[in-house]
Amino acid sequence: MLDNWNDGATKAAVVDFVQRVTTERGPDFVEPASRIAVFDNDGTLWCEKPMYIQLDFLIRRFAQQAVDDPSLRELQPYKAAAEGDLRWFGEAVTKHYQGDDSDVKPLVAAVLSAHEAITVDEHAGRVHAFFRDAKHPTLGRHYRSCGYRPMIELLRYLEANGFTNYIVSGGGRDFMRPITGMLYGIPPERVVGSSVGLIFRDGALFTTAQPEFLDDGPMKPVRLWSRIGRRPIFAAGNSNGDIEMLEYSQGLRLLIRHDDDEREFAYVAGAERALERAAGAGWTVVSVKRDWANVFAD
């Protein structure tokens, strides 16, 4: 196994760790029930560039809303979505970091209300429809094939060694759930993520436009405890938002470094503090360029 990992220190660290915790009567043995592994999703299990896959899902929804309701066409973010002006979305975030929330406020409101007042099953249907057709804008592959092949292989390797894998992502819980089984072999009950509030009415669960969970940064350990109730012994992330999850986890900590602009994307923005922390804390840094024999499945 781990054929999509190049031989070297990173692969050796993973294999060594797994051998130690699974060696019965060894000093580092961990019983199977406590072999909990947690994985960030965006940038850790699947590609997050040039934009989050969920953002593409949302922008397509905004464009559809502008078609359905012409009064939205002159309002942001619907206007930008309808016109395919992706730059507007990036600039809204840039302005936010410069202290100007004039664009990010209507964007957040639009995100929260994009799938308002439908049942969780209807929402899952929209997600399925998106992944059936939508393609990555530059990689020339469907989004459903944008999972990192070595990481999926790692999930199987851990499973084969008695681990239970969870996703703990800042991405939408109910955006990921319909497809994590197909992509990663991870069932819905093991997907932790952000969500709007739900309401029970007429025997069904409906979405609202109220924020409920934002699974990022220091909320990641809180939310993983809420869902799992155990301290992970294996954790993988790639960004500043994963620092606390990696700190809370014990055992092996992986931080993916995106340094391969030929096969994927090279970037450190948003991961500066995580990379610094990894060096200080002895986390294992995975170099996409060096460590992965293949990035995606064929």
Added chain:
Amino acid sequence: MLDNWNDGATKAAVVDFVQRVTTERGPDFVEPASRIAVFDNDGTLWCEKPMYIQLDFLIRRFAQQAVDDPSLRELQPYKAAAEGDLRWFGEAVTKHYQGDDSDVKPLVAAVLSAHEAITVDEHAGRVHAFFRDAKHPTLGRHYRSCGYRPMIELLRYLEANGFTNYIVSGGGRDFMRPITGMLYGIPPERVVGSSVGLIFRDGALFTTAQPEFLDDGPMKPVRLWSRIGRRPIFAAGNSNGDIEMLEYSQGLRLLIRHDDDEREFAYVAGAERALERAAGAGWTVVSVKRDWANVFAD
């Protein structure tokens, strides 16, 4: 199996349902991954009379807080706890339902702050210490032996038929988790319940005095979706707080009716609407007196 259930319509309904959903190529077959069963805890899996087991845990904590901090001794609920005045707690709730929150307000504040600012591991230690020693006030058995034997047997029966069991309780998530493995064979990741907020600090998770989840009534389906992401096909409850969970679930719905004051307790208070709803919706009512050959393990 199901030896602790008397032969009759209730047991037959359970066995028939399980046979139908597990019969491959049958019209009602359900794949194992979707065989989700949810169980309320208080009054469904273990005894909730004369008071919630968690309330006893809390009252003992209040009494200890009054010992540690004499300034609390003249304040409620610490005074009542220190003096063993259990009636005060019942009356606080009665007054609440009569529109007078003068006692219930300090009680709720005391509940929320009872285990404030300790790590989740320290909290689990307090729970373990409680269950090691604490006894039920009238049944003459340890609280850890107050689980209903037929229900525990039912959990095993469902498991043996490919079901995955969850607890979905209004009780405290982190109060139940340390002992549900021992009592019910249900691991922490499958315990859904109420909780205070947690905060991540210095590499650890600490309790706060802020309410976070209250898993009761219409929140039960919301919270079980949040945690499981699947619609249950088997649900069991006993009170008005379980109505929405039973409504949201499909397949077999059990409502425990506590009608045996010889072997346990007979009461309908707090279950009036649930019993009415069960009759109208065709839920299967379990009579403790009629259906259970034994109530507790020896």
